[in-house]
Amino acid sequence: MEVAIGLAGWAMGSFCSSLPASAHDTLLNRFCQRDSVSGLANRLSSGAHIYLPGSNEFNLSTTRWSTLDAPNVTITVEPATENDVAETVKYANERGIPFIAVNGGHGAITTVGGVKNGIEIWMRSLNKVAIAKDGKTVTLGGGVLAKSVTDTLWRAGKQTVTGGCECVSILGPGLGGGHGFLQGRYGLISDQFVSMNLVRADGSINTIDRTSDLWWAMQGAGHNFGIVTSVTSKIYDVKYPNWAYQSFIFTGKDVEGLYGAINDHLLKNGNQPVNIMEYSFFFNSPDIDPKNPVIMFFILQEGADVVDEKYTAPFTALGPVVSQAGAGDYTQIPEWTGNALTSPPCQKSGLVNTRFPIDLKTYNTKAQREVYDLFSSTLRQIPALNGSLFLFEGYPLQGVQAIPSDSTAYPFRDNHLLVAPLIIYKWNGDKLEKQAKELGEKLRQILFKASGMKELDTYVNYAFGEETVKNWYGSEKWRQDKLRQLKDKYDPKRKFSFYAPIA
Missing domain, CATH: 3.30.465.10 (Uridine Diphospho-n-acetylenolpyruvylglucosamine Reductase; domain 3)
Structure with a gap:
């Protein structure tokens, strides 16, 4: 049922009259009180919409990329103006109902599961x-x-x-x-x-x-x-419209050679060229290796029609089983790397997608071998996890490090690599969920112990949800104190406490 603003009162009455008795003791009952949803509708602009369970738009708005610990909402508001957002927040506050704003629905952190019987504010129409x-x-x-x-x-x-x-x-x-x-x-x-x-x-x-x-x-x-x-x-x-890529696929025997070469020829002790980006992942490809994961590796170069041979030669020398090159412009990069609208990562297929991120300074080749072997053996032992990936992203840092570290809450400007096991599966009970979590954590801990870093730095946008506030926002006491002071000042009632919450 889609509730257009002018019909909200009638539609809600029909919806509420059909509720089973078991629903009367839930927060959903609050929406069925006199002047509830119709009262909200009257506060919104004519272009706003309210969607109720059972409607196509409600299903679309609440379907997420990862199904694990998704927010539980009983109504979706699609605002047409910023004032619609404000009025929805006020309405929720007046009735003691939690709320959460949603854009693409790709936030996979499990803390969002703390929303129970809430209002989703679906930002889709605020897209100018x-x-x-x-x-x-x-x-x-x-x-x-x-x-x-x-x-x-x-x-x-x-x-x-x-x-x-x-x-x-x-x-x-x-x-x-x-x-x-x-x-x-x-x-x-x-x-x-x-x-x-x-x-x-x-x-x-x-x-x-x-x-x-x-x-x-x-x-x-x-x-x-x-x-x-x-x-x-x-x-x-x-300034540099042209981009080029060179991709390679390696088998597991090349783990040490590949990541050693990335260290030596691309990362260069934190001096990765400003126009070079490297990206790799472990994944299963039975056509290439029916028993073990293979490694897809990309080099992307800005301002080039062909990736410079000085960057590609060390990897060609390793003897990849597949190699491919191409060129175009910046808008084509997601298609090359498998992150376009039509690519699998952009599909919401009813799967659990959980990441266990860690920032690193460099690749420890011994640890890369250890995580590869564990990833491979576990996927063989638990076929339900066969769709999983292990992501390794290496972005240049010149522009990031040009910003003083203490000038923003983002804490990890000196970390060179963004790494994350992405454990993918169809939810099938607590046992599989536990196995998936154990795999992700073991992989992350292997890399952490080998890194020599004192703190487990985890990129908050990839977070699983059970990391600490220090892991997400930096371990320095002054950072933690400043965040809590600002939280106490601007959100003392902790209304925004569902995405990597500050204590």
Whole structure:
């Protein structure tokens, strides 16, 4: 049932009259009180929509990329204006109902499962992409997805930092920092922010920029402080339109050689070239190796029609079983790397997708062998996990490190590698869930112990959910103190406590 604003009262009455007696003691009953949903509808703009369970749009809005510990909501509001967001927050607060904002539905962190009988604020319609007349900034709606931003800017000869997956939003990753192919030039997604309109926990609408003490927190821990209805970000002229890639597939025998070569010829002790990005993953491909995972490896080069041989030669020398090259422009990278709208990672197929991230400085080749062998043997022993991947991302850091580390809440500007086992399976009971979690944690701990790092740094946008606040937001006491002080000031009742919450 879709509830258009003008019909909300009638529709809700019909819906509530059909509720079984067992529902009368739940929070859903609050929506069936006089003046409840119809009262909310009367506060929203004419373009807003309310969706109830059983409707196609409710199902679409609540279907997530990972099914494990998904939020439990009993109503979806699709706002048409930022004031609709504010009024929904106020309405929820008045009735003691939890709420959560959703963009693309790709946040897989298990903490969002803390939403029980809540309201989802589906940001889909807040999707504008408006380039300023001076060509220096773009204003983005809070629900806009990466592909829309990239394509719109590209047609105008502009670009900005976005994530590498077309179906993911800008603000989902951006509020947690946000890695991307252009970060070597310009920094993280959050480093591009100039100002934003923010609905705070009390339902007030605020425009903030770097003059606000809250600005620091919104760049790395922003999920904890409000719902961003729009953001103005820096954009840049496209100076290097051409991109090239070289891909390789290796079998397990080449683990040490591959990651040793990445260390020596690409990472270069933290001096990875600004126009080079490397990306690899373990995955099963029975056509190539029926018994063990293989390794897909990409080198991407900005401003080239062919990846320079000085970067590819060490990997060609290893003797890959498959090698492929191609060229085009920046907008084609997601297609090359398997992250386009039509690619498997963008499909919501009813699977559990859990990640166990760790940031690293360099590859320890002995540990790479150990995690490969464990990943391989476990997938053989537990075929239900056969669709899993193990991701290794190496982005250039020049633009990221140009921003002072203490100037934003994002804490890990000196880490060179973003690593994450992605354990994928169809949920089939607690036993399989436990096995999947154990595998992900074992793989992560092997890498952590071999890294020599004192703290387990975990990228918050990839987090599983059982890491600590220090893992997500940095272990320095001053960081933790500052986050808690800002949380106490701007969200004392902890309304925003479902995505990697600050204590």
